[in-house]
Amino acid sequence: MIDIAYTYDGSLEGLLCAIFASYANKEDPTDVVSSTALQARLGQTVREVETDMAVALRVQKGICRRCGPLVFDAVKTASLSDEPHTGSIVYRFVRFAMARHTPHDCTGCPRTMRCGGLCTRNQKNSVLGDLAHPIVAPFQKLNRSVYNERHRMMQFLRFEHLEGDVWFAQCNPAASVVPLVMDWFAGRFNTQAFMIYDEVHHLAGVYEGKDWYLVKTDSLILPERSAEERVMQAAWKRFYDTIAVESRYNPELRRQFMPKRLWKNIVEMKETLPGSEIAL
Structure with missing residues (x-):
């Protein structure tokens, strides 16, 4: 044989x-x-x-x-x-x-x-x-x-409002699940344009208000975050840190429910927010 x-x-x-x-x-x-x-x-x-x-x-x-x-x-x-x-x-x-x-x-x-x-x-x-x-x-x-992995992306994707009225989310999934989440997000954004970029598989899902399609790309040139977005990210980060109960901090449980590999694309898990107009 x-x-x-x-x-x-x-x-x-x-x-x-x-x-x-x-x-x-x-x-x-x-x-x-x-x-x-x-x-x-x-x-x-x-x-x-x-x-x-x-x-x-x-x-x-x-x-x-x-x-x-x-x-x-x-x-x-x-x-x-x-x-x-x-x-x-x-x-x-x-x-x-x-x-x-x-x-x-x-x-x-x-x-x-x-x-x-x-x-x-x-x-x-x-x-x-x-x-x-x-x-x-x-x-x-x-x-x-x-x-x-699809379920994790539906939970932990964080969209940013960019100049030009486009919403953008970046993710690093352990499987190429962007094609599986596009219908779900398109149904919720309805007529609002958005993009989801998978930085691991270099795949972008683009929705322009009616239909969505996939684009294979190694790099993206994106507009700046809108002024409102920078303010909202800083406010959300401050709220997240404020309501935390230090005595109940459990890093193992956090990593179990929120895999650490995803943290870099989750607003509330970032140490600092580049370009924010509000000091954290």
Whole structure:
């Protein structure tokens, strides 16, 4: 048996193309990894898979047709993880799901289409519900970790009002979850323009009042904070520090509920606020 590794560009489309290549070449690669995370073993054959949108769309339709749209949504979510073995885990799950051919069925469930394909209520035959299977278990673990990171971003994103009436938030998530939070924030900002920038994955989600889109960029040139924003940040920081009860300070509990890696983008956790007009 030949030890083969497939590499792709790290995107969902690239991963789908790698899955297609495994079927087309009649191969079962040992590893499916992004090109930046590859650590080839001695004697391992490496095949680089080019991203082709037409091929990726073909695989997407095939998964939706054979396994159901919720299974593909789960594949899409899991692919956003930063875990180094994400590609291999998703690849093995797709092969398993396609072989099982059991679409996720929400018939009769009160949570229809709102579980993200993760719940197992009334869905005993769903491949997503086979949580004890050694292929499904790590896949669902990836899914949960991505959704947990999405939830953290919904909690801890802090928007700033910039000149030009634009709201801006910067984050450093442990998974590329900006695509998963844009709909949620767009529904709440309604017609107000905003931008969320992921400084880890160099990805910006931009909403202009009607639709949102993603932009891949390594740097941003932003307007200055508005005068009102500088005043409000300083006031919020002072309020946060004032209501703190020193005798109940518990740094371990704080880090548990508010991961320290996120603090640099949270206003109340900054030591100083650059450009503030109010002394702290």
